[in-house]
Amino acid sequence: MRIADRQLKPIAQRIAATPNQLVDDKVVLELLGAVADKLGRSADQATAALSAPGMTRKAQLELAAQGMSKREKQDLLTLLDQSGFTFSPGAKNFLEALVGRATLNESGGAAPLPPPPSSGVSADTSGIRGILEKNVVIEAINLSSAPALRLHLEDTKQIGSTDAQGRFVLDANRVTGTDAMSRLNAGDVIRLRGRRADGTATDWVELKVGGRDADNAQFNGMRLTLTDDGRGSVGLGHNTSRPLTEPGAKLRFTNLRTGDVLDATADAKGSIPAGLKIAGKGGDQIAVSVSDGTNNTDLKTIATTLSVLAQSGVDTTDDPKPHKDETKPDGTPTYPLRRYTGPLFVNGVNSGDVRQGAIGNCYFPAAVAAVAHVSPKTIEDAITETTNAAGERDFNVRFYSRSGRMEMVTVDADLYTRSWGGPIYGTTGGHTDADKMELWFPILEKAFAKWKGSYDAIGNGGSSAAVLTALTGKSTTYLDPGYDSPDAIFRAVKAAGDNKQPMCAGTHDDKKLYTNTGVYANHAYSVLGAEESGGKKYILLRNPWGESEAGNDGKNDGYFKLELSQFVKLYSDVSILRA
Known part of the structure; x- marks a missing residue:
């Protein structure tokens, strides 16, 4: 049995070392003090607050729940399921209620939720119950509320565990409370699965919360990309790592200038089909209506109206400013820009190409090399070489914002260069000569600096995880x-x-x-x-x-x-x- 929390661990060790120790309400109070210490209190202060005159069991539960971390919750589940300790009925009920597996009996006895069904999984506004594999942690996401939040489809919440028979009964108050499971309303679509001890997972199960559905499907217009193709059509795009709307929702896109209408149905991930187009051009207004099949079935109520941009991306000619360490007192760069004319790729992309330059952004080349190692095509597809109107060489680089929106940045191959040769910032392995150096990594880094504002903006530390997301659109x-x-x-x-x-x-x-x-x-x-x-x-x-x-x-x-x-x-x- 492994207890990770430093406050809970000595209590568990003492119980284990005491023969015939009964875990009663007094011992549970110690455990609750260790859990509630996250609210700016010491464990002793938390215990004193929990023992204050007039404190009801319900108030104690609420106080402990406010301070309970994910790690502490897992430790309490371990004590309940793996310790072999003997619990009094009231103590066990209290801990079961704290981790979301029972409702609290304020008189001290156990008051379990309704039993799970004999098979499958069901939900209503009071909670979720059912049968999965035995002894798995249940993780879930509400696909109906997710479109309005910054959630990927994999951004689940751990809502409970199954017992040795695979059964679980989870109260709504414990199931909800985070972005992934912000609510449990009638008609909501819930996606859940079990996570095994070895890290693998069961298949996804999708279910609809029972009851009268009074909430229409949500639609996140910030995740829809409208692109003028210059040939009389507007393309509708969506980064499918985050849901656009509720699964199965009916969508109607209307060009308010021409009256053209396009209908579509969201798939099981809340995404629109690829390749959708509607007649139109830059400057047009596209109205979007949505229906979950119960509400707004005539699609007359408009969810949002979006504008089609005639152009997208970042202006070609602007170069990101250098890091402040390579800037003179008057604000001008210490080192000049030099045009590099080497090939974009030499024998494709690999992690060995990546070399960090004279800038504190190790997080960026580490993440880029990690992607290059396992998925070089992701890098190759992110950079497109073009020729601009002046006949010069440009590079369009694709990134993904936190909200999942695809954003294009256009740069040229002018790089800040030392007087004795070679770029100041990132390079690739092999040649650093202007006419021979492989360009993909310096171009990617320059585009990232432009996207974020400057080389200084990316050169003072950062998050490799954020770069992985920016390159792939995944969490x-x-x-x-x-x-x-x-x-x-x-x-x-x-x-x-x-x-x-x-x-x-x-x-x-x-x-x-x-x-x-x-x-x-x-x-x-x-x-x-x-x-x-x-x-x-x-x-x-x-x-x-x-x-x-x-x-x-x-x-x-x-x-x-x-x-x-x-x-x-x-x-x-x-x-x-x-x-």
Whole structure:
């Protein structure tokens, strides 16, 4: 039995060490104090607040729930399901209510929710119940409310667990409360699955909340891209990693200038079909109506009206300003811009092409190299070479905003260059000569700097996870070596590597920790996978400098592997792009 929370752990150890210890209301009060200490109180202060005169069991439950973290909830589930401790009926009911598996009996006895059905899963406004696999954690997302929120389809909430028979009964008050499950209204479409201990998941189950549906489907117009194709049509696009509307919703697009109408039906992910077009041009107004099949069935009520831009993207001629360290007191660049004429790609894209330059943005090349390692086509598809009206070479680079909107940035191949040759910022392996250097990584970095405002804006630290999302439009998951077990980290990294999911890892700030390790403090690395060799487990990594790696293989190419025990000691986090 593993208890991670530092306040709950000694209490659990004391109970385990005491023969015939009954976990009664008094012991539960200690556990609640440890849980409620997150509200700006110490555990002792939290216990005192919970013991205050006039405190009802309901008030105690609400106070503890406000301070309970995800980690503490998992620890309480472990105590209930794996400890073997003997609980009094009232104590067990209280803890079951706190983790969302029972309603609270304020008199102290157990008052379970209605029993689960004999098969399948059902929901109404009082909660969700059913049968999945045994002993799995249930994660869910409300697909009806998700379009209005910054959620990917994989951004689920853990809402409870199944028992040894696979059954679960979850009260609505415990199911809701976060973006992923912000509500449980009649007619809402819920998507849920079970997560096994080894990290794998069951198939998705979709269900509709029972009751009278009074809420029409939502529609997020910010996720719809309208593009004038210059030939009398407007293309309708949508980044499918985030829902546009409720699954199965009926949509009507009306050009308010011409009266042309286009009807469509959202798929199971709340996305519109690819390739939709409506007659129109830049400057037109497109009205959007939506119906969930119960409300607004005549599609007369307009959800939003969107404008078609005649042009998109960023002006070709503007260059992002340099980092402040490469700027003179009068604001002019220290180093000149030089036109590079080398090829965009040489033998395609690979992680070894990426070299971090003289700027504090290790998070960016680490993420780019991670994507290049497993999905070079993602990079190749993100950069399109064109010729502008002046006959000059331009590059259109695609990024995804936090909201999932695809955004195009146009740059040229003018790079800030040292007087003795070679770009100041990112380069690719091999040549750095202006007429020979492979350009894809410097172009991608320049476009990212332009997108964010300047090289200074991207050169003072940042998030590799955010870059993974910007390159792919997908969200990330997070591993914490300080919390997740070494074996769990190895399994997750191995599975993600085998599944070609890009990964990055960051190190701690304490430089003393890295003496003679070959690993650097406060630095980001690409994670390339995991392997077992000679009875030992290793994590495979790359330094975005393209050199200075741990180990003694003599190659000085940035690639290396660390034993798992060293990895969990030296690295503070791992970000994995969702599949």
